[in-house]
Amino acid sequence: MTLKVALLGCGNVGSQVARILLDESEELAARIGVPLELTGIAVRNVDAPREGNLPRELFTTDAEALIDGADVVVELMGGLEPAGTLIQRALRRGASVVTGNKALLAARLPELTGAARDGGAELLYEAAVAGAIPILRPIRESLAGDHITKVLGIVNGTTNFILDAMDTHGSQFDDVLAEAQRLGYAEADPTADVAGHDAAAKAALLASLAFHTTFDLENVHCEGITEISADDVAGAAESGMVIKLLAIAERTTDAEGNEGVNVRVHPTLLSREHPLAAVRGAFNAVFVEAENAGELMFYGQGAGGAPTASAVMGDVVSLARGLSAGAGGGGEAQPRPTRALGIEESTTRYSISLEVTDETGVLAEIAGIFARHGVSIETMRQTVTADENGGHARLRFITHSGREAALASTVAEIEQLPVVETVSSVVRVEGK
Amino acid sequence: MTLKVALLGCGNVGSQVARILLDESEELAARIGVPLELTGIAVRNVDAPREGNLPRELFTTDAEALIDGADVVVELMGGLEPAGTLIQRALRRGASVVTGNKALLAARLPELTGAARDGGAELLYEAAVAGAIPILRPIRESLAGDHITKVLGIVNGTTNFILDAMDTHGSQFDDVLAEAQRLGYAEADPTADVAGHDAAAKAALLASLAFHTTFDLENVHCEGITEISADDVAGAAESGMVIKLLAIAERTTDAEGNEGVNVRVHPTLLSREHPLAAVRGAFNAVFVEAENAGELMFYGQGAGGAPTASAVMGDVVSLARGLSAGAGGGGEAQPRPTRALGIEESTTRYSISLEVTDETGVLAEIAGIFARHGVSIETMRQTVTADENGGHARLRFITHSGREAALASTVAEIEQLPVVETVSSVVRVEGK
The missing domain is CATH 3.40.50.720 (NAD(P)-binding Rossmann-like Domain)
Known part of the structure; x- marks a missing residue:
């Protein structure tokens, strides 16, 4: 034979x-x-x-x-x-x-x-x-008797290389991208990587296997890293955090309590203590949370011949x-119909950075907006600066966990406040 | 059915x-x-x-x-x-x-x-x-078309908890062990863990799967962590390193060029940049090097119901x-006879700490011994101290890679030098 x-x-x-x-x-x-x-x-x-x-x-x-x-x-x-x-x-x-x-x-x-x-x-x-990381087989077989609750993956080497270099050297996105292109870590047209499309395709596959269903690209909310600035990365570092582009698939419920799975790709703040934070350069890693197995991580090279x-x-x-051994194919059950929940139904935390006019009552006004939307603030850091136009303050809020829709409308309302000069960045936060 | x-x-x-x-x-x-x-x-x-x-x-x-x-x-x-x-x-x-x-x-x-x-x-x-980490299936199946060259594993949660706490808090082994026993991370009789026996059993299994053979405990060289002092851990930290108890299985050749596999468990110095260095508390992880896949790591909880x-x-x-699906058992080939090479045939690096009398010519004398055994020094750090008995120096050498037998006989000869007061620690080093 x-x-x-x-x-x-x-x-x-x-x-x-x-x-x-x-x-x-x-x-x-x-x-x-x-x-x-x-x-x-x-x-x-x-x-x-x-x-x-x-x-x-x-x-x-x-x-x-x-x-x-x-x-x-x-x-x-x-x-x-x-x-x-x-x-x-x-x-x-x-x-x-x-x-x-x-x-x-x-x-x-x-x-x-x-x-x-x-x-x-x-x-x-x-x-x-x-790439070479055995991740699908462990999900499909080793965890087949468990319930996966969440998958967080660094699944695109190009964007991890760029974000890691921005973190290590304090460089701007464009400079690091040019360097990555010179070194062969990024394509001449880097869109598929930096806009998150490549990660989104992998997110659909990870979600399908982890939750025994078949999702496609249309079920994945996708944001890339092109808006991430050196300031964002430095701000993260100040708080003991790092920004990674994550593919996230999570079992959750919508506002009405219906079960489903939310799949998304976006830049994400993680504590430096999180195992994914230590994934450097063009390496990939997938972090899995399961009911019985607890936390698992799979790490290795994501690309290359x-x-x-x-x-x-x-x-x-x-x-x-x-x-x-004489096995026919199959031995794999039918995929189950699973509701794909939109990004607005996901539960996450926001890091929000604002430039505001430094005058009495600003903080109270902003805190009032958070409260009206039911969003609770975990930490706030204020830096006061001044220039020829008077006093300014930079505020950075990290929220407790909340529904994306509430967080987004909080930001939208804050943006309209006359005292708010600019919302300089909004990045979601994962991990404890 | x-x-x-x-x-x-x-x-x-x-x-x-x-x-x-x-x-x-x-x-x-x-x-x-x-x-x-x-x-x-x-x-x-x-x-x-x-x-x-x-x-x-x-x-x-x-x-x-x-x-x-x-x-x-x-x-x-x-x-x-x-x-x-x-x-x-x-x-x-x-x-x-x-x-x-x-x-x-x-x-x-x-x-x-x-x-x-x-x-x-x-x-x-x-x-x-x-425990819960899918490691055997990835080795047996996902890497079945590749050649594993080395496996480094943190496979005992108790000893990793102890070494991590010594690193984080600067505590002595005995104090941390008592704390681990109180918290339920260590047994009342901790011998199987701290002497490395539990890790040795897992090393035999990992080596057997990684190298398509069947090794048992007798093929594993085993050293525990009971001799590791707070000084050793602090010295490692000074050099940007951390001490971990590793199970190591490696394809190598003996001095005559015969191929074989060396399996060993011992405390090991690793750079803090190494992915295994970030494995904290009672977590486990297995780091695998394969010819095509490159570096892989599998991380998660090593124990618990x-x-x-x-x-x-x-x-x-x-x-x-x-x-x-109708498969019979098997589909697994016969294990191949593989030579188990003794620890003396392994290739490793040593970190050697000495207390010496601070007098002229000491360093030259010691360096001469290294040279006679063909062992090359990568770094040397000298700290001079003095007490009522005169001047002392503490020397810490990290060698380049060499055959264990040559490294061990270098240390044995250094110990006999009249100017050497004590060889305070010898720990093997892994990783780049």
Whole structure:
């Protein structure tokens, strides 16, 4: 018995996966119990120059024929199409699929998991979230007998690199972004990273697995880090905190008490004591809270050819072991319908920084607005300054936990006060 | 179809596992695809008072009859016997087994995995290492297509609590131990924890999984933390470091170039920048280095009834999904014979603190000994003091990486120098 593996795509990750399948075939056979055979690599142009010195006879442009003879299909082409149609074809024919295609998964998870169920096949995608970090399998299997209540993830290396550098060197966003681009940590067009879109796709996948449902991008509220200033980062540091771009998925209830799950991506203040605060540079980490397990964190490299290839190979070996042990696909229940709650229903804390005219009664006026909205203040820090236009004060409030809608309307009303010159920043706070 | 689950033992963890199986049967059936039935709980005395308000008719003293009718056996009795014989019986009859019994596993892993292979059954034990932290499954499955080179684990909560408190408050070992005993973080007889025996059992299990072999306690070099003084901890802090009790398993070569794996437990100096340095209190974490995945860390609660029950239930659900999908046991290859290298063959760095008479030529004399043993010095710090007996100096050397045997003989020779009053501490160093 030999298990036939078809590879779709041969870029940075694909060529490394092909190399591992070829070079380590003996070791892999020993670990699995049966040998794996790489039957071919589907590409658009068989003659294109590529890395890894791979045998030319493996390459084909006929992806469909390759899929039809395979036990396991590894999709590393990226993009929505033709990847989506090819994965569907494989799953419906009963071939299990490994993919790292987060954009496709976030757009079409319900449809793809449905195809896997119909075909009695498995769809694994450890490489799609947080690169090499084993996070999907622990959520799907190790915590399968527990109830996850919240997931907080640093799932985008580019933005973590930028925020970490701003924290360490006090630099401005634009300068650090330029440096990150020079070092290859950020793309020439950094929008997908800095606007939070990449993190939002991963948030949808994390939420789907953690809460046994299928969410897509439309269920994710998304804010990026482009508005974060050196002042915001310095202000956080003064309070013993750090700003991280977090993907958050949380089981909660709306104002009427209906249960649901809220999924969001936004810059977030965390205490420096929080395990996520120690995640530096381009590293990723996912922090999970579960009813019985308590607090867990998974840390590692979120991107890169070799780490991603490691995650892909973990899925391939896992599938192959199951197939060699005679398991059909499945063993995974139907996803449950779960209400996606909007950002306004989430419960969070706000850090609000204001510039105000320094005159008697200002603080009382602002405190009155907080009180009318039922928002309770945890800490307030005031710094008085003065210039040729008279006295100014900078106020920084951190609230207790409250409903997002109440917090947002508090800020909106404060902004209208004549004594308030500017609301210089509003950042949500997580952790104790 | 219903999967029959037999529970052996009903202490703190066992009673919580029973409660989950009873209270969450609907949720578990939805997640697995088939219902689980708790068929009974084997205990020594059915009338003993116990927690969880469990139905009396579930209890039995006939463990063997209970096992013989089960698809999955959960062993939470602890101790070597009768747990070992009962697990063997279950595995040989083809029932898969979940256990958290690290003492038994560390003593008899080869025999138990052999029984699993013979019976075509699976043996899972996520709860045995680092409590609720999913670490065995990621190593066994997610990294199955990669090569682990090193594992560094904080796997004993009691000793981490003690070392963390010594670091935070500057206290002496004995005072913190007494406090830990008062708080319930340390046993009345703390030997198994502070002497490193508990960590050594977990090190054997981690090494076995990480390197696809079966090591037992005899292959683990073990040193505890009883000799660590407040001075050692303060000295570490001065150099931006922290002392942790680590379980270390490392692929390496001996002096003749033969490959093997070295497994050891000892107090270790780590830079405060290392992710393991941020693991506070009684938390556990396992840091893994793999060829492709790079650096990974898994963090969470290492003990406690609920976290351990969560890990046990993860294994139960995972087995049940496999059984419902028609998988036989196995899908796990034979362990490979691997040379266990002794501590003397390990490559490490030493931090060496000395009290010496402050006279001319002392440093040259000591440096000469380092040179003769081929040990290179990375940093040296000298503090000169004086009392009624004349001048003294305290010297602290941190070496570059070297073979343990050379480092140990360097220290032995330095100790014999007439100018050396005392070698006050020798601690190994890990990390960059």
